[in-house]
Amino acid sequence: MSAIATIDISRWYAGGTEADAVAAEVDEGLQRAGFILVTGHGVDPDLAARVRAASREFFALPTEVKARYSVPVGGHGWLGPGAEANAYAEGTESPPDLKESYSLGAETATGDAEVDQVWFAPNVWPTExxxxxxxxxxxxxxxxxxxxxxxxxxxHALGLPTNPFVTLADRPTWTMNINHYPPLTVVGAPEPGQFRIGPHTDFGTVTVLDREPGAGGLQVHSASAGWEDAPWQPGALTVNIGDLLEHWTAHRWPSGRHRVLPPQPQAPEEDLVSLIYFYEANHDALVTPLQPPIGKVTDLHPVTTAAFIKERLDAITVK
Structure with a gap:
């Protein structure tokens, strides 16, 4: 049995006792692995399919064309092969991840040029x-x-009387990465310790992933099961919490550790595109850890979203 619970969020939308029941399931599931598989969310799967098709058009362009949109990690545009090594966030030196990405983000500028340059830079759209x-x-x-x-x-799952993120995320930062994992026949045999994405945790509050299943696909780590292939259902979304939410819950919920396997010899032509939405909070939000009995530890201090996220982005950038 997978450590990752499947949650029908339509039961939450229905309210009443069903909402209470699904909230309890969420708490239990997130305590196990920091991941859940979400169904009943109401997002049209055809929309994701159209985004994925348009993204494949971009990734199929010649490298010199894509290079016009090249940006560093944390920027809005194309991140070419070799730009990131996510395992660095865990302190593990590894070869660069076997992927390329197109990255976009929030554009709700504050008027502070220094803040906006980092967190609310204009998106760049390929004319092609x-x-x-x-x-x-x-x-x-x-x-x-x-x-x-x-x-x-x-x-609600934590039994809080109100949702603090109504105010902590009313002008949030977020990033969407469209990740392309080329096939083995393109990238060649992986180096030792090389992944499509190395083992890591995400940095923000909630990550919502629409992915394609594959031999070189997503794996999730939990204390009970170790590394396991993440479950997949057509139309379902994979959701995990990030470091900021782990901090807020004072380690009640672990930030979901995961990796994307390298392309596998038995599937040399496997070519995958994932749509990843990284949600955070307001750039200046002060996130205060919850105290016991909700939180599990008492030695954590409040953090500001921007500083917390930036430290982690810098760690994964290949120098």
Whole structure:
């Protein structure tokens, strides 16, 4: 039996005793692995399919064309192969991850040039794929709504009288990475210790992932099961909590540790695209850890979102 619980969030939307029951299941599931598989979310799977198709158009462009949109880690644009090594966030030196990404983010500028340059920089849209902007804009709006709903559910799961993220995430930072994992026939045999994405945890509050299953796919780590292939269902979304939410719950819920396996010899032509929405909170939000009996530890201090996330982004950048 998988350590990752499947949660039908339509039961939360229904309210009443069903909402209480699903909240208890969420608490139990997140304590196990920091991951849940979410169904009943109401996001049209055809929208994700159209985003994925447009993204494949971009990734199929010649490298010199994609390079026009090249940005460093944390920027909005193309992150080419070799830009990231996510295992560095755990202190593990590893070869660069076997992927390329197109990254986008929130544009709700504050008027403070230094803040906006880092957290609310304008998105860059490839003119070669004109459909991408409207599709991603629609998709990220749906992800923002779902992420807010999940945080409300999580607050209920912890027995809190109100949801603090109503104010802590009313002008949030977020990032969407469209990750392309090329096939073995393109990238060649992986180096020792090399992954499509090395073992790591995410940095923010909630990550919502729409992925394609594969031999070189997502694995999740839990204390009870070790590394296991993440469950997948058509139309379901994989949700995990990040370091900031782990900090807020004072380690009641572990930040979901995961990795994406390298391309496998038995599937040399496997070519995958994942849509990952990383939700955070307001850049200046002060996140105060919950005290026992909800929280599990008492030695944590309040953190500001921007400083907390930036430290982790810097750690994964290949120098």
């Amino acid at each position: 794929v004109p459909s991408l902007q409207a599709l991603v804009t629609e998709y990220t709006a749906a992800m923002r709504q779902l992420s807010d709903d999940l945080l409300a559910l999580f607050a």
